[in-house]
Amino acid sequence: SAVISQKPSRDICQRGTSLTIQCQVDSQVTMMFWYRQQPGQSLTLIATANQGSEATYESGFVIDKFPISRPNLTFSTLTVSNMSPEDSSIYLCSGGGRGSETQYFGPGTRLLVL
Amino acid sequence: AQRVTQPEKLLSVFKGAPVELKCNYSYSGSPELFWYVQYSRQRLQLLLRHISRESIKGFTADLNKGETSFHLKKPFAQEEDSAMYYCALAVSSFGNEKLTFGTGTRLTIIP
Numbered sequence: 001s002a003v004i005s006q007k008p009s010r011d012i013c014q015r016g017t018s019l020t021i022q023c024q025v026d027s028q029v030t031m032m033f034w035y036r037q038q039p040g041q042s043l044t045l046i047a048t049a050n051q052g053s054e055a056t057y058e059s060g061f062v063i064d065k066f067p068i069s070r071p072n073l074t075f076s077t078l079t080v081s082n083m084s085p086e087d088s089s090i091y092l093c094s095g096g097g098r099g100s101e102t103q104y105f106g107p108g109t110r111l112l113v114l
Numbered sequence: 115a116q117r118v119t120q121p122e123k124l125l126s127v128f129k130g131a132p133v134e135l136k137c138n139y140s141y142s143g144s145p146e147l148f149w150y151v152q153y154s155r156q157r158l159q160l161l162l163r164h165i166s167r168e169s170i171k172g173f174t175a176d177l178n179k180g181e182t183s184f185h186l187k188k189p190f191a192q193e194e195d196s197a198m199y200y201c202a203l204a205v206s207s208f209g210n211e212k213l214t215f216g217t218g219t220r221l222t223i224i225p
Binding site (some may be wrong): 031033041042043044045048092094098102103104105106107108 | 150
């Protein structure tokens with residue numbers, strides 16, 4: 001299994017600013033992902049964080065808005081850039097193996113943009 | 115494109131009664147399905163996955179490829195089963211593997 005921590009756990013930000021969320025795994029994992037969970041909705045995959053290369057983004061998400069880094073097998077960051085109130089959401093990091101292997105989730109970062 | 119459907123947003127069941135949370139999927143490949151659960155104030159965690167064919171906390175789920183379903187069942191509900199349940203499908207696309215989640219069902223067990 002893997003234990004995933006995220007920082008910060010929550011934040012309140014002004015529109016137009018940026019926030020970087022950190023995700024730390026206590027063991028090396030093959031895959032890391034970033035999700036968004038808007039109020040009352042399910043998890044939407046933002047991107048796959050690839051070690052040492054550019055992240056793979058899902059439809060509707062772009063690198064300029066959500067730059068992602070993954071310098072090694074245990075750490076990743078997601079930046080929410082030029083924030084607007086529509087970015088208010090919970091952002092979740094997950095890590096695990098491939099395919100049918102279990103994905104472990106972080107506790108989430110609750111973001112409110114004013 | 116792949117899709118996971120959980121038709122019930124809310125489900126209330128009396129303690130001791132059977133529980134069934136529905137999940138249907140659409141996917142052209144070979145499906146790998148999971149149930150994740152989120153208890154109040156806790157993080158999302160894996161409940162079970164179809165390839166393990168195991169029972170966790172009394173819950174089971176059988177993959178029915180003919181009906182493209184993966185319903186979650188428990189014969190006798192307990193109060194601690196109250197939580198948010200998500201069905202998820204693992205897909206592989208151009209070497210990129212990821213989970214697609216359903217919209218979730220909030221299960222409430224009535225004492």
